[in-house]
Amino acid sequence: MRILLVNPNTTASMTEKAAVAARAVMASGTDIIAATSRMGPASIEGHYDGALAVPGLLNELKERNGAYDAAIIACFDDTGLDAARSLVDVPVVGLCESAVATAGFLAQRFTVVTTLERSRVLIDNLVRRYGMGGRVKVRASDIPVLELEDPASGAIGKLRAEIERALFEDGAEAIVLGCAGMTDLARELQDIYGVPVVDGVAAAVKQAEALVSLGLSTSKRGSYASPLAKPFTGAMSAFAPLRAAG
Amino acid sequence: MRILLVNPNTTASMTEKAAVAARAVMASGTDIIAATSRMGPASIEGHYDGALAVPGLLNELKERNGAYDAAIIACFDDTGLDAARSLVDVPVVGLCESAVATAGFLAQRFTVVTTLERSRVLIDNLVRRYGMGGRVKVRASDIPVLELEDPASGAIGKLRAEIERALFEDGAEAIVLGCAGMTDLARELQDIYGVPVVDGVAAAVKQAEALVSLGLSTSKRGSYASPLAKPFTGAMSAFAPLRAAG
Amino acid sequence: MRILLVNPNTTASMTEKAAVAARAVMASGTDIIAATSRMGPASIEGHYDGALAVPGLLNELKERNGAYDAAIIACFDDTGLDAARSLVDVPVVGLCESAVATAGFLAQRFTVVTTLERSRVLIDNLVRRYGMGGRVKVRASDIPVLELEDPASGAIGKLRAEIERALFEDGAEAIVLGCAGMTDLARELQDIYGVPVVDGVAAAVKQAEALVSLGLSTSKRGSYASPLAKPFTGAMSAFAPLRAAG
Amino acid sequence: MRILLVNPNTTASMTEKAAVAARAVMASGTDIIAATSRMGPASIEGHYDGALAVPGLLNELKERNGAYDAAIIACFDDTGLDAARSLVDVPVVGLCESAVATAGFLAQRFTVVTTLERSRVLIDNLVRRYGMGGRVKVRASDIPVLELEDPASGAIGKLRAEIERALFEDGAEAIVLGCAGMTDLARELQDIYGVPVVDGVAAAVKQAEALVSLGLSTSKRGSYASPLAKPFTGAMSAFAPLRAAG
Amino acid sequence: MRILLVNPNTTASMTEKAAVAARAVMASGTDIIAATSRMGPASIEGHYDGALAVPGLLNELKERNGAYDAAIIACFDDTGLDAARSLVDVPVVGLCESAVATAGFLAQRFTVVTTLERSRVLIDNLVRRYGMGGRVKVRASDIPVLELEDPASGAIGKLRAEIERALFEDGAEAIVLGCAGMTDLARELQDIYGVPVVDGVAAAVKQAEALVSLGLSTSKRGSYASPLAKPFTGAMSAFAPLRAAG
Amino acid sequence: MRILLVNPNTTASMTEKAAVAARAVMASGTDIIAATSRMGPASIEGHYDGALAVPGLLNELKERNGAYDAAIIACFDDTGLDAARSLVDVPVVGLCESAVATAGFLAQRFTVVTTLERSRVLIDNLVRRYGMGGRVKVRASDIPVLELEDPASGAIGKLRAEIERALFEDGAEAIVLGCAGMTDLARELQDIYGVPVVDGVAAAVKQAEALVSLGLSTSKRGSYASPLAKPFTGAMSAFAPLRAAG
Incomplete structure (x- = not known):
């Protein structure tokens, strides 16, 4: 089974970190194909970055079409997930939806700890749309995404302080790490706190x-019907659908 | 007051229709600047089209920055609304949110009638996010967007049949037209059915x-904070933010 | 365009303050007709005052019928709004619904700061009914309404303290002032805190x-159908509807 | 124990019917004191009638203060319930809240069948506020309230047809009769349909x-705190609170 | 009227305490038959204890069938309530649902104070299912159930501290005691705090x-239809239904 | 990896069918240990059967403790799931929660088709608790569970008719089969209808x-903390926890 893991930002080191995490949990017989977007922002922090990461994401999915059996969008904001599902015929999963669905089997109430305040409500809206709004609280720990790569940044300390607030103020029964860049920290944090700590990359x-x-694959009836054939113009012309919807 | 009305699809005739509707209701002293996206799909039908319309939308907003006091995104899917709000400092409004907020002053329960089934749940999710899920039903009338331009298509008949189902099966107290391409029909339908018929362009x-x-303008605290300075790559490089967030 | 602004309490100085705020934002061509209720409580603090303010409100609407194109109920509790909509054929708007609808275009999450604890849940119930319950928190700042008129009362200090709690404890992205008597403070507070501060009178x-x-006007199909002709007795006899419902 | 049953409309025959129903279920030792409002509409059909019935209701509660141990507001719209709770120190209950709370012990999902379409959403909003929105559907049977008094009106046939739709289309497990004027029909309908049929008067x-x-009595902390002393003007002057809030 | 009060745990002293509370509020003509489960856990703390208390509860209901007119399940977790309602033809009520329905007549917002953290979310889920999720907060006071029987345990102090947090942090307008073992404390706590304090046993x-x-009795249409005749095996064989469902 | 699949009813042929379905999708290296409850009802139809199936389920989990790495409860009602999670230290999953979580990756809106009307609201309540209430409709097809074993029963025809109603009346984008006994039908129905058809056994x-x-395993903080040591009496005495909670 070939799983395409697309990092929708353009930072190859983050792709590599996610690929390592993915390969650490993949089944025998699974092959992880890691791809980094070749157009868009270096990291995804908020709605603007996210929207402009989508063409790069779709480009990777489109170019490799037929070469993978499922795809993962390696950003906790589930960037471009609905568009990706409409585009391809194989299953596509996001980190946020995978992580909260997984944590839902482990705990009645849990907390997502993400990076910046600007991502907090964005993720809270995702969580509500997936149906987990009544069970999940989202917290931001005030860490710029790229600081997660820098041990001297103090990012881990901020993250741990926020997890502790989740446990003692929210009554969280489990923790979800709300950024693809935290993927290497899950096991250690689980050992420290003695509650399940769910990483989105592994869950996905x-x-x-x-x-x-x-x-099973994405329903092509209704919301995710294949794109209708029509002209696309300008810098987006390469994205014009080649076929009529089914 | 200068209001930029951006059509996020690339069909100039739809821009023109929306601009006519906008100018018909604008206040004295308002100037409507109509812009058509120069990159992306010819119409927006579903998630894929919508996602690929966003760069073209943001491009119009960015290039004309400083030349308008508010912006309208002229698609009922509120395509790219969150990203647009993050990008610019002036208010940005969408058709769906404007129309349902407006209808909310007129009726306790109402129905949005849109075009294709693939847009129905997308709009229903928007309506829920805006908070109107408990008051609004969304119906699709099985009309491709571009057929609204063609009097011989039978589109109007389908639309009226769906409005009648809304009135008699849903108990709708008002109707919202769920596509920018229906903007010229609102007044006539209101006369026929004797209930408020709200058009998104005019409401916006x-x-x-x-x-x-x-x-008042968009809060820059939290969800819509200005984009952080960072590299953007490839076909998206022109979108790199020029300034740090406030 | 003639807009009737009815203060449903009997304190003329509060009517005057609201009228000044209304005229400060009205369009050219708009005429604000300010009316003060001539029967009922001197201020509206809680359910009892509110219920007994409704006949006075409806009386103003009824007596001036035909002399205005829309009406505003100048109390943040949206006192008598449903009854008013049933009575007249022109649009009627409340401060709370106008303010939260307006703030909804500016922020994903925001806080209403009102006066007394007894009004807090009342407004929270309104906000939920309008659909904004998932996006809005309501706070009381422990200020009797009439103290807002008295600079020596310390009311402003209490209000500012509560706004600061909203910003730092709730993560509010915008503030709504939850009392018609705060209408003169919005601009200054917006300058101090750097987030949108929405006043209900101006929004309405x-x-x-x-x-x-x-x-557009209120739907007369369903919830707001015109009152049916029937006898009204005693002190309420003047309110008997003169016509059959449409 | 003395229970004051106030009919907030001015039709004495409806008071009498409700009093009969109340006395049929009262405990030994209970005394039902029936009162008919002396100001306001002859029946309550929609928001306008309801708002203008409140002073008459409060007047009965106020005049008899000290002469009853609890009060019932004998209208299914729970007219003036919040104001009544603020005014008096003894418990006050409404028919809708009593009926849906009672039915909640008997069935997971049930349907309220009321009279006119204009009351349907009003009751649906009540039901939601009481928390039963997810378990209850509200239907209107197109019966003017006063026709319930007239055997020749065909009202019973319409009511039965609507109950049958509730059972077969909604999967209702129980029925709530959504008008005080239906109080004499509950037992017979229960026998016919073999499901619980709940009458609001008896439940209250x-x-x-x-x-x-x-x-137990109404909490005077928060929402239902006693009215603050203040002037009331004009036709409402008799309603000025005599004491400061506790 | 004979009311069977079944304590679903096996501790007879707790049954006795509940029976005393029940008899203190019963109407003249009511007879309380108290029964203690003869199989299962000595107290119910969490899901495991609760599930294994159900056969003992059903056993008491079954053996005494015909000898009571209604039944009360004397545990705040409403242990086995749905199964009990399916089994018998007379009404069955739980403490949690009775208490929150009762408190709903007294206050807009209130707080349940229970014993252990492991019961907090369990009760919160019950409260949501009954529809009161938007009005009620649940708090745990860290008291093992059996400590409530021991004056030297400090349990009362912990309970009072939690009630104070409910009043001052949640803005609770009333308190519900969330454990059958607290039934003797309600009146005293109501006197101390001056807000309604609702005990589940008395409410039930x-x-x-x-x-x-x-x-009125449980609907046998849908959710609570009588058990279908079928074989039951092993230790459960005595529970095989004797009749076909109606 | 050893997965214990417990059929909580006592019908061995249903266990066998579920085990076949489980083995058809298990990964290489997974071993499915199938167990049939040895006490309780022959099938689970409604709340009464379900509650009395729990001791048999827990008995299988307890006796085999240490011999499996995860457990599946092979009934779509997720019978005893919370108790099972409290009891054991390895992950436990239910069919309903697994199926709806899985379908949530494939479709925005979908329908569960179950057997009897008495199970419909029970499953609807589960779906709501898991958070999917806004995305999922539950339908009953009026098939007794054991008829699914009998080709002459007409059960398949009823099931297909209900699926067609889901597709054409609900706009379902995918179907979930709401009974463990339907596990062998999923693939064929998916081929017929061209939408994803999710079977709970395979998903689990x-x-x-x-x-x-x-x-990852169940959180032992909060809701699912291990049972506290205490006496269990009578037929349940074998279930007394052997250890204190962690």
Whole structure:
């Protein structure tokens, strides 16, 4: 089984970190194909970055079409997830939806700890749309995404302080790490705090494997019907759908 | 007051229709600047088209920055609304949110009638996010967007049949037209059915005028904080933010 | 366009303050007709005062019928709004619904700061009914309404302290002032805190103007159907409807 | 135990019918004091009638203050309930809240069948506020309230047809009769349909008795704090509170 | 009227305490039959204890079938309530649902104070299912159930501290005691804090009496249809239904 | 990896069918241990059967403790799920929660088709608790569980008719089969209708595998804390917890 993991930002080191995390949990027989977007922002912090990361994401999905059995969008904002599902015929999963669905099997109430305040409500809106609004609180720990790469930044300390607030103020029964860049910290934090700590990259790998194993793919009836054939103009002309919807 | 009305699809005739509707309701002293996206799909039908319309939308907003006091995104899917709000400092409004907010002053329960089934849940999710989920039903009338331009298509008949189902099956107290391409039909349908019929373009003009008159603009605290300075790559490099967030 | 602004309490100085705020934002061509209720409580603090303010409100609407194109109920509790909409054929708007609808275009999450604890849940219930419950928190600042008229009362200090709690404890992205008596403070507070501060009186003026400009009025199908002809007795006999419902 | 049953409309025959129903279920030791409003509409159909019935209701409560241990507002719209709770120190219950709370012990999902379409959303909003929105559907059977008094009106046939739709289309497990004027039909309909049929008058009597027996009364902390002393003007001057809030 | 009060745990002293509380509020003519489960856990703290208390509860209901007119399940977790309602033909009420329904007549917003953290979310889920999620907060006071029997345990102090947090942090307008073992404390706490304090045992007695007086019982249409005849095996074989469902 | 699949009813042929379905999708390296409850009802139809199936379920989990890495409860009602999670230290998943979580990756709106009307609201309440209430409709097809084993029963025809109503009346984008006994029909129905058809048994296997692979297990903080040591009496005495909670 070939799973395409697309990092929708253009920072290859983050792709590599996510690929390592993905390969650490993949089943035997799974192959992780890691791709980095070749157009868009170096990191995704808020709505503007996110919207401009989508063409790069779709470009990777489109160019490699037929070469993968499922795809993962390696950003916790689930950037471009609905568009990706409309585009391709294989299953596509996001980190946020995979992580909260997974944590839902482990705990009644839990907290997502993300990076910047500007991502907090964005993720809260995702969580509500997925249906988990009544069970999940979202917290921001005031860490710029790229500081997660820098041990001297104090980012880990801020993250741990926020997890402790989640446990003692929210009564959280589990923690979800709300950024793809935190993927390497899950196991250690789980050991420290003694509650499940869910990482989105790992969760997404298992959900993608599950869907492929089960012979299930995105419904093409309704919301995710294939794009209708029509002209696309200018810098987006390469994205014009080649076929009519089914 | 200068209001930029951006059509996020690339069909100039739809821009023109929306501009006519906008100018028909604008206040004296308002100037409507109509712009058509120069990159992306010819119409927006579903998530894929919508996502690829956003760069073209943001491009119009960015290039004309400083030349308008508020902006309207002239698509009922509120395409790119969050990204647009993050980008610019003036108010930005969408058609769906303007129309449902407006209808909310007129009726306790109402129905949005849109075009294709693939847009139905997308709009329903928007309506829920805006908070109107408990008061609003969304219906699709099975009309491709561009057929609204063609009197011989039978589109009007389908639309009227769906409005009648809304009135008699949903108990709708008002109707919202769920596509920018229906903007010219509102007044006639209101006369026929004797209930308020709200058009998103007209509603958005008044909401944009209201915000500017009141000296209010998008909060830059939290969700819509200005984009952080960072590299943007490839076809998206022109979108790199020029300044740090405030 | 003639907009009737009715203060449903009997304190003329509060009417005057609201009228000044309304005239400060009205469009050219708008005429604000200010009316003070001639029966009922001197201020509206809680459910009892509110219920007994409604006949006075309806009396003003009824007596001036035909002399205005839209009406504003100048109390943040939206006192008598449903009854007023049933009575007259022109649009009627409340301060709370206007303010939260307006703030909804500016921020994802925001806080209403009102006066007394007894009004807090009342407004929270309104906000939920309008659909904004998931986006809005309501706070009381422990200020009797009439103290807002007295600079020596310390009311402003209490209000500012509560706004600061909203910003730092709730993560509010904008503030709504939850009392008609705070209408003169909005601009200054917006300058101090750097987030949108929405005043209900000003917001209501723009919503009323918008509805009239758009040729829209309250739906008479369902919830707001005109009162049926029937006898009214005693002190209420003057309120008997003169006509059958449409 | 003395329970004051106030009919907030001015039709004495409806008071009498409700009093009969109340006395049929009251405990030994309970005394039902029936009162008819002496000011306001002859029946309550929609928001306008309801708002103008409140002073008459409060007047009965006020004049008899000290002469009853609990009060029932004998209209399914729960007219003036919040104001009544603020005014008096003894428990006050409404028919809608009593009926839906009672039905909630008997069925997971049930339907309220009311009279006119104009009351349907009004009751639906009440039901939501009480928290039962997810369990209850509200239907209107197109019966003017006063036709319930007239055997030749065909009202019973319309009501039965609507109950049958509730059972077969909604999957209702129980029925709530959504008008005080239907109080005499509950037992017969229960026998016909073999599901619980809940009448609001009877339910309210038992809830009022329960609260008095338990030594419980309305909280005076927060929403229902006693009215603050202040001037009331004009036709409402008799309603000025005599005491400061506790 | 005979009301069977079943304590679903096996601790007879807790049954006795609940029976005393029940008899203190019962109507004249009511007879409380107290029964203690003869199989299962000594107290119910969390999901495991609760699930294993159900056969003992159903056993008491089944053996005494015909000897009571209504039943109360004397545990605040409403242990086995749905199964009990399916089994018997007379009304069955739980403490949590009775208490929150009762408190709903007294206050707009209130707080349940229970014992252990492990019961907090369990009760919160019950409260949501009953529809009160938007009005009620649940707090745990860190008291093992059996400590409530021991004056030297400090349990009362912990409980009072939690009630004070409810009043001052949640703005609670009333308090519900969230454990059958607290039933003797309600009156005293109500006197201390001056807000309604609702005990589940007492509330359940009045709701059971109400339903019987009204001639109402559990709907056998849908959710609570009588068990279908089928084999039961092993230790559960005595529970096989004797009759086909109606 | 050893996954214990417990059928909480006592019908071994249903266990066998579920085990076949489970083994058809298990990963290489997974071992499915199938167990049939040895006490309780022959099938689970409604709340009564469900409650009395729990001791048999827990008995299987307890006796085999240490011999499995995760457990599946093979009934769509998720019978005893919370108790099972409290009891054991390894992950436990239910069919309903697994199926709706899985379908949530494939479709925005979908329908669960179950057997009897008495299970419809029960499943609807589960779906709401898991957070999917706004995205999922539940339908009953009026099939007794054991008829699914009998080709001559007409059960398949009823099921297909209900699926067609889901597609054409609900706008369902995918179907979830709401009974463990339908597990062998999923693939064929998916081929017929061209939308994803999700079977709970298969979905649960993949979720259980995922959790074990990720090193995640049920949180023991809060809701699912291990049972506290205490006496259990009578037929339940074997269930007394052997250890104190962690």
